[in-house]
Each structure stands twice: as structure tokens, then as C-alpha cells.
Amino acid sequence: xxxxxxxxxxxxxxxxxxxxxxxxxxxxxxxxxxxxxxxxxxxxxxxxxxxxxxxxxxxxxxxxxxxxxxxxxxxxxxxxxxxxxxxxxxxxxxxxxxxxxxxxxxxxxxxxxxxxxxxxxxxxxxxxxxxxxxxxxxxxxxxxxxxxxxxxxxxxxxxxxxxxxxxxxxxxxxxxxxxxxxxxxxxxxxxxxxxxxxxxxxxxxxxxxxxxxxxxxxxxxxxxxxxxxxxxxxxxxxxxxxxxxxxxxxxxxxxxxxxxxxxxxxxxxxxxxxxxxxxxxxxxxxxxxxxxxxxxxxxxxxxxxxxxxxxxxxxxxxxxxxxxxxxxxxxxxxxxxxxxxxxxxxxxxxxxxxxxxxxxxxxxxxxxxxxxxxxxxxxxxxxxxxxxxxxxxxxxxxxxxxxxxxxxxxxxxxxxxxxxxxxxxxxxxxxxxxxxxxxxxxxxxxxxxxxxxxxxxxxxxxxx
Numbered sequence: 181x182x183x184x185x186x187x188x189x190x191x192x193x194x195x196x197x198x199x200x201x202x203x204x205x206x207x208x209x210x211x212x213x214x215x216x217x218x219x220x221x222x223x224x225x226x227x228x229x230x231x232x233x234x235x236x237x238x239x240x241x242x243x244x245x246x247x248x249x250x251x252x253x254x255x256x257x258x259x260x261x262x263x264x265x266x267x268x269x270x271x272x273x274x275x276x277x278x279x280x281x282x283x284x285x286x287x288x289x290x291x292x293x294x295x296x297x298x299x300x301x302x303x304x305x306x307x308x309x310x311x312x313x314x315x316x317x318x319x320x321x322x323x324x325x326x327x328x329x330x331x332x333x334x335x336x337x338x339x340x341x342x343x344x345x346x347x348x349x350x351x352x353x354x355x356x357x358x359x360x361x362x363x364x365x366x367x368x369x370x371x372x373x374x375x376x377x378x379x380x381x382x383x384x385x386x387x388x389x390x391x392x393x394x395x396x397x398x399x400x401x402x403x404x405x406x407x408x409x410x411x412x413x414x415x416x417x418x419x420x421x422x423x424x425x426x427x428x429x430x431x432x433x434x435x436x437x438x439x440x441x442x443x444x445x446x447x448x449x450x451x452x453x454x455x456x457x458x459x460x461x462x463x464x465x466x467x468x469x470x471x472x473x474x475x476x477x478x479x480x481x482x483x484x485x486x487x488x489x490x491x492x493x494x495x496x497x498x499x500x501x502x503x504x505x506x507x508x509x510x511x512x513x514x515x516x517x518x519x520x521x522x523x524x525x526x527x528x529x530x531x532x533x534x535x536x537x538x539x540x541x542x543x544x545x546x547x548x549x550x551x552x553x554x555x556x557x558x559x560x561x562x563x564x565x566x567x568x569x570x571x572x573x574x575x576x577x578x579x580x581x582x583x584x585x586x587x588x589x590x591x592x593x594x595x596x597x598x599x600x601x602x603x604x605x606x607x608x609x610x611x612x613x614x615x616x617x618x619x620x621x622x623x624x625x626x627x628x629x630x631x632x633x634x635x636x637x638x639x640x641x642x643x644x
Contacts, residue, residue, distance in 0.1 A: 205257055210271060212283045220287045221264040228254035230273035231281055240270040263315045264288045291315060296323070296358040298370045306344040308370065310356050318360045326355045326631050350623075352413050357631045367629045372413040383643070385411065387608045388424050388520060388551070389626050390580060390601050390636040398597075400425075400604035402633060409610045410625040416610035424605035428463040429520040430481055432510040435492065436527040436557070437470035438501040444557060445497050447588050448526055453489045455524070455595040459602060460485055467513050468492060471525075473499035473533050475506040481513060503527060503568065504534035504541045507575070511548040520605070521550045522581070524598055528557040530568030538571050542578075546621070549638050551581040553598045557591065580637040618643055 208220060211229035228237050228250070237254050239246040247256050260267060270284040292313040301307040314320045323340040325333040327348040335342065344354060352372035359365050387409065391399045400423065409416040435452055437445070460466055466488045468478040478491040503525075510523045536544075545552065554572045573583040582601070586594040608626075620643045626635035 207255075208287070210269060210285055212281070214285060216286050216289055218288055218291075219264045220267075221260055221262060223257055223259045226256050226258045226269075228271055228273075230254060230271075232273070232275050232279065234276050235273040236275075238272040238274075240272075242267055260287075263291075263317055265291045265293045265315050294318070294320075294358065294360060294364055294366045296356060296366045296368045298354055298356045298368045300370065301341065303372065306346065306349050308342050308344065308354055308356075310340040310342075310358070310368070312338075312340065312358045312366075314358070314360055318362045318364065320358045321361050322359045324357050324359070324631070326357065331631070353410050353625055353627065355627055355631075365631065367631065369408060369627055369629070371410045371415055383613075384419070384609060384611050385416065385641075387610065387624070387626070387637055388580065389606045389608055390551075390604060391606065391628065392634050392636065394632050394634075398601045398604035399633065400606075402606070402628070406629040406633070407606075407608065407635070408627045408629065409608065410623075410627065411610070411612045412622040412624075414612065416612045418608060418610045420607075420609040422607050424520055424607040425603045427520050427607060428465070429522060429602065430465040430467075430514055430517040431459070431522045431524060432467045432469060432481075432513050433488075433492075434469050434471055434475075434506045434510055434523065434525040434527075435495060436501060436503075436525075436529070437472055437476075437495050437497045438499055438529070438532075439497055440501070440529055441497045441557075444528065444588065445495065447591060448557065449492050449495060451591045451595050452492050452526065454592060455599060456485060456488050456492070458596070459599045460488075465517075465519065467510075469506055469509055469513075470495055471501055471503055471506040471527060474502055475509045477509065477513070481517070500533040501527065501529055501531055502534045503531035503572075504536045504538060506534075507541055507552070508536050508544055511544055511550060514550055515548065520607070522602060523550055523552045524595075525552065525554045525572070526557055527554070527572075530566075542575070545575050545579060546640065547642055549579065549641050551579045551638070552576045553581040553601070554583040555591070555594045555598075556583065556585045557587075578639045580639075582636070 205223045205225045207227055208224045209227045209229060230237060237250040238248045246258060266288045268284060268286050272282045274280050295313045297311045298308055301309050310323050312320050312323060322334055322336050324331040325342050325344060332345060332348045333342045354370040357365050357367045391402050393399055404421045407418060407421060409418060433452060456466060465481045465483050467481040468488055468491050470476045470478055479487055514521045552575050554576050556569055576583045584594050621640055622643055623640045624638055626637050628635050
């Protein structure tokens with residue numbers, strides 16, 4: 181479904197209880213014989229002239245009902261926005277004897293609103309073209325293609341045709357925005373259509389989504405109408421969107437307790453305890469694993485926050501760093517949880533003793549679909565450590581989490597970023613109709629109809 185944003189906001193309507201204040205609005209008389217008006221903008225006194233007395237009048241503007249059953253005198257104030265753009269007005273008059281008359285008129289005819297529509301020219305070769313409309317007074321200055329919150333191509337003159345770079349077409353989706361001289365924006369999306377299916381199955385999919393603005397700040401005030409879910413190249417029908425923070429969460433904390441953390445352990449423990457105190461609410465559960473030569477479960481999933489804080493404070497460093505094995509242990513701990521889930525890792529180095537390989541952890545992580553948040557604490561710069569940090573960043577990105585670096589001075593702030601992200605998550609339930617291929621890897625992409633916002637969630641899942 182295409183999305184067109186209007187340059188003028190939704191029409192604002194209100195009945196006037198008292199007389200107009202400083203300046204009376206312009207009167208616009210609408211009758212069956214009136215000629216279409218032009219240059220109509222701002223608040224006007226819309227006055228209807230029906231053909232018969234005692235008429236009850238219904239007024240609709242651009243498909244939106246303004247007033248119903250309006251009696252004499254037939255007038256109502258309507259705000260048409262700051263610019264004279266095209267609007268269709270439909271009048272329906274109903275008499276006491278059930279006589280019914282309906283007519284319509286168009287004001288500012290030809291003055292189009294801001295809109296954009298993206299269409300494939302040659303989808304196989306990633307060539308697309310955007311068609312735009314805009315008011316004469318506020319022309320389009322740029323059209324941009326976006327991927328993961330960043331503009332990857334821009335055109336400033338028609339025809340707005342783009343060849344999407346292959347690295348920005350992995351999900352086979354295209355997001356474009358048109359920006360006007362005044363800074364107003366409209367967005368549209370395109371996704372590859374699925375093939376014809378001989379056997380179909382309706383499947384409902386739950387999804388947890390984080391939204392950040394262009395400053396990287398987690399947002400929990402996003403209009404639900406802005407969300408769009410692409411599942412394996414087809415658009416899912418969103419059934420429900422809600423604040424995920426209202427749902428209980430189960431968190432596994434992985435704390436690096438290897439020898440290299442001997443000096444940093446007290447500060448790391450304090451920061452983790454503060455995170456638990458600030459994040460967990462009644463009904464939430466938490467488990468703690470120490471990352472050592474072999475991961476050790478310090479406390480199993482529990483709602484007893486005091487027990488969690490106690491084991492964190494008592495943790496003593498020793499041994500090597502089985503980082504991948506610890507991630508696997510956390511995923512096993514959470515595999516049967518019905519709550520919202522998350523894994524939070526604090527580590528100061530790379531993996532030095534895991535039995536599991538990175539490829540195995542990659543597969544387990546995708547199967548689990550649990551967001552991973554990583555804090556790298558004074559991470560080293562040698563090649564082995566850098567490779568592991570890149571791998572952790574990859575895992576975090578695949579699951580909808582993120583990786584940040586920290587020093588002793590900002591460690592608590594990094595935990596706070598994770599807390600805010602978890603608090604601001606959205607819970608989305610959507611429905612798809614697709615082939616009955618079980619255990620199939622399905623790519624997921626959540627798009628937002630705003631270039632200032634970016635959605636983070638799992639990159640995909642294995643169909644049950």
C-alpha cells in the first residue's frame with residue numbers, strides 16, 4: 181500500500197461557540213450553482229446554501245466528514261491550511277420529507293499537495309523512479325533514497341531516477357523522501373512482491389522494535405501509522421502495535437569476570453547493579469552469568485532483584501574469556517521464556533577459550549531471535565580483539581540490539597542507553613500469507629515513514 185503525505189496537515193475543524201476574535205474568517209459560500217473558488221487558504225467560514233428550508237447538512241472535505249446534521253444557519257469554520265491547495269468539498273442536504281440532494285465542488289483546482297510515489301523501472305537491475313507533486317509556492321528541491329536511516333542517493337531535478345547500490349538493496353525494499361524548499365517532507369516505500377503461491381498459510385508473527393531518531397536517541401512517541409513491516413519481500417498486515425515496556429522482560433546479564441577484569445571489576449559490578457535497579461520492574465526476571473574459561477551461571481532466572489544484585493557484588497575475576505560459550509549459555513537460559521527477552525554483555529576483550537565457533541553462535545543467535553546489547557569495556561586494539569568486537573557488533577545488529585564502547589567514566593551512561601532502549605521498545609504483531617515452507621530463513625525489515633527515524637529489530641527468523 182502506498183503512502184502519500186499531504187503538504188497541508190489534517191484539516192482542523194471546530195465549532196465556534198463565541199463570536200470570532202480579532203478578524204472574521206473569509207466567507208466561502210457553497211451552493212449547487214457556485215463556481216469553484218481559488219486561492220482559498222487558512223480558516224474560512226464555510227457557508228452552505230441548500231435548495232430547501234429545514235435541511236440537515238453533512239459536509240465532507242477530502243473524504244473526511246466535517247459535520248453531520250448541521251441545521252440553519254448552515255455554516256461551519258474550516259481550516260484549509262497555510263497554502264492554497266486543492267480540496268474536494270461534498271455537500272449532502274437531507275430534508276424533513278427525506279428529500280436528499282448532494283453535490284460537490286473543488287477549490288484551488290490544480291494546486292496539488294506534496295506527495296511522492298516510487299515505482300520500479302527495472303527492479304532486476306535496481307532502477308527506480310519517483311513521481312512527485314508539490315504546491316507551486318513550495319516546490320520540491322531534493323528527492324533522496326534512504327537505507328538504515330542514511331541517505332544513499334539524492335537527486336535535485338526531475339526525472340528522479342535512481343539505481344540503488346546493491347549493498348543497499350539487500351532487503352529488496354526502497355524508501356524515498358521528497359523535501360520541499362520550506363523543509364516539508366513526504367515519504368513512500370516499495371518492496372519486492374512475493375511470487376504466486378499454490379499452497380498458502382496465514383501466520384501471525386510477534387516482533388519487538390526499537391526506534392531511534394537521527395541523533396541516536398530512543399523514541400517511544402512514534403505515530404503507529406508510520407510503521408511498515410516487510411517480511412521476506414512482502415508487506416505484513418500489522419494487527420497490533422503497543423508499548424513493549426508494558427510487557428514483562430527476562431534479561432540475562434553476561435559479565436566478563438576473566439583475569440583481565442581484575443582492576444575494573446568493582447566499577448563494572450557497581451554499574452551492573454545500578455542497571456538492574458533501574459531497569460527491572462515487578463514481573464521482570466534476570467539471570468547472571470560470569471564470562472570465564474567456562475561460563476558460570478551465578479544465578480538462574482529470578483524475579484528476586486536482591487539475589488541478582490548480591491551475586492554481582494560478590495563476583496571475583498579469574499580465568500580466561502569464553503565469550504561465545506557465554507552467549508550460547510544465555511540463549512539456552514532464555515529459550516523457553518515467553519516474556520520479552522534481552523541479553524546484555526559487558527566484556528573487555530575477545531574470545532580466548534570458547535568451544536563454540538562463531539559460525540555456531542551466529543546460527544544459534546538467529547534461531548533464538550533475542551536482542552543482544554554489548555558494552556565493550558576498554559577493549560584492546562590488537563587484531564584478534566578487534567575481530568571479535570566486529571563479530572559482536574554483527575550479532576547485535578542482526579538481533580536488533582547495538583554495541584557501544586565504554587570507559588570507567590561513561591560505563592554507567594552506556595548501561596543507561598540500553599535501559600532507555602528497552603523501555604522504548606514497541607511490540608508489533610503482524611500477519612503474513614505465504615508458502616508453507618517450515619524452517620525457512622525469512623528476512624524482516626521494519627520501515628518508518630520518516631527519514632528522521634530508524635527502526636531496529638531482528639534481521640530475520642526461521643519459520644516454525
